[in-house]
Amino acid sequence: MIKTNICDIFDIKYPIFQGGMAWISEATLAAAVSNAGGVGFISAMNAGVPYVREQIRKCRALTDKPFGVNIMLMSPYALDIAKLVIEEGVKIVTTGAGLPASYMPDWLAAGIKVVPVVPSTAIARRVEKFGATAVIAEGGESGGHVGELTTITLVPQVVDAVSIPVIAAGGIGDGRGIAAAFMLGATGVQCGTRFLTATECQVHENYKKKILEAKDIDTIVTGKTLGHPVRTLKNAFARSYAEKEQSGNVPKEELEKLGAGALRNAAVDGDVAQGSIMAGQIAAMVRDELPAKDIIERMFEEAEKRLEGASLCLV
Numbered sequence: 001m002i003k004t005n006i007c008d009i010f011d012i013k014y015p016i017f018q019g020g021m022a023w024i025s026e027a028t029l030a031a032a033v034s035n036a037g038g039v040g041f042i043s044a045m046n047a048g049v050p051y052v053r054e055q056i057r058k059c060r061a062l063t064d065k066p067f068g069v070n071i072m073l074m075s076p077y078a079l080d081i082a083k084l085v086i087e088e089g090v091k092i093v094t095t096g097a098g099l100p101a102s103y104m105p106d107w108l109a110a111g112i113k114v115v116p117v118v119p120s121t122a123i124a125r126r127v128e129k130f131g132a133t134a135v136i137a138e139g140g141e142s143g144g145h146v147g148e149l150t151t152i153t154l155v156p157q158v159v160d161a162v163s164i165p166v167i168a169a170g171g172i173g174d175g176r177g178i179a180a181a182f183m184l185g186a187t188g189v190q191c192g193t194r195f196l197t198a199t200e201c202q203v204h205e206n207y208k209k210k211i212l213e214a215k216d217i218d219t220i221v222t223g224k225t226l227g228h229p230v231r232t233l234k235n236a237f238a239r240s241y242a243e244k245e246q247s248g249n250v251p252k253e254e255l256e257k258l259g260a261g262a263l264r265n266a267a268v269d270g271d272v273a274q275g276s277i278m279a280g281q282i283a284a285m286v287r288d289e290l291p292a293k294d295i296i297e298r299m300f301e302e303a304e305k306r307l308e309g310a311s312l313c314l315v
Contacts, residue, residue: 002178002304005165006188009133010066010092010113013037014300016178017115017136017167018292019192020070020094021144021278022046023267024203027055029292031062032200036293041070041094044081052081056088066092068115073098086110094136097145097228099123104130117169119147119154121161134165136190141171143193143280146221146231152184159185173282175302182307193280194299198292204270207277210235214283223259226252230259233277237262 006015016038018030022045030040040063042055052069059067069090071081074097082103085093093107096117100107107114113133118124124135137158139151147154151170159166168181169190181189195201196211210233222242223230232238241258244250259276266275290298 002182002300002307004182004187006134006167009165010039012039012066014296015167015188016296016299017041017068017094017169017188017190018195019142019169019190020044020072020096021192021196022072023264024196024201025070026202027058027062029195029198029201030055030067031059032198032292033195033296034059034063034065034067036291036296037065038292038296039092040067040292041092042067043070043072044075044077045072046075046077048077049080049084052084053088056084056090068092068094070094070096071100072096073100079103082106085112099126099130100132101126101130104132115167118158119149121157124158124162124166128162128164132164134167134188135162136167136169137186138190139168139170140221140231141281142169143219143231143283144278146170146229152180155181155184155186171280171282173280173285175299175304176306177282178299178303179306182303191299193283194286194295195292196279196283197286197289198295199289200292203267204272206270206272207266208289210272210277211279211283211286212289214279214286216281216284219279219281219283223255226255230276230278231280233279233283235275235277236273237276 004015014037018033018040020041020043025043033040044052094115115134116127117136137155140146155168166186167188168186173194220234221229262276265271266277
């Protein structure tokens with residue numbers, strides 16, 4: 001069985017994190033992933049304290065295993081949620097959309113393991129100095145907000161840049177991806193898109209269906225002109241948005257308004273025509289709906305076989 005330092009640090013069976021996906025990563029999915037031996041995460045997204053507190057307590061009622069909260073630092077409630085995770089005794093926090101420097105002293109004092117998502121070696125080095133336990137090097141193949149570098153180029157450079165463990169993310173959806181991540185020097189992986197069709201995932205069934213029907217060329221990146229590119233499945237909304245963005249005739253303020261609430265429209269309301277279906281490039285590899293436990297076990301069984309066979313190519 002594959003075991004790495006990530007397993008020891010976070011007291012888990014498998015070195016896998018479930019990505020913090022807004023409107024999707026809630027208590028039920030997080031608990032299922034944690035119960036399966038990984039680390040499940042609740043997405044704090046742009047929600048306030050009441051929602052996040054409810055999700056933390058619900059997750060705690062569903063599992064006695066480690067779980068965490070993903071905090072988007074650009075959220076207007078980031079400071080409130082930063083305090084909440086301490087109050088609620090959350091032990092693992094992942095961060096994105098900003099640098100967690102101002103929150104780190106209090107989190108570390110409370111015994112929280114902080115694992116920022118990083119898009120570059122420079123950011124990885126900075127958060128290591130802040131006291132991060134590990135970093136998640138996320139390539140542009142991922143769904144949602146993406147960076148410029150691909151996973152295969154980003155991960156080894158981050159591994160070389162820091163002395164803390166590196167968790168690979170972006171484009172990982174099966175055992176081959178996990179094996180590749182380990183070969184690049186990572187000691188853990190984070191998956192988001194693969195868990196969209198977990199039985200326990202509460203995302204709208206229309207959203208799940210779109211993931212299951214996706215083809216290899218079905219994702220698109222929009223929002224580059226706004227400074228925060230996002231990868232989604234192609235649909236009427238994404239194509240219309242891309243056309244407006246590329247025309248150069250639509251003010252950035254209007255583009256911002258067009259994107260507001262679009263993910264919720266798809267993930268919660270099921271509007272997969274005019275909503276934003278965030279998904280990574282591995283969506284086309286997701287072909288079934290399974291319990292989180294089966295997803296994780298299958299991926300690591302395959303990864304182990306791939307790694308055992310890696311020596312066969314040596315001459």
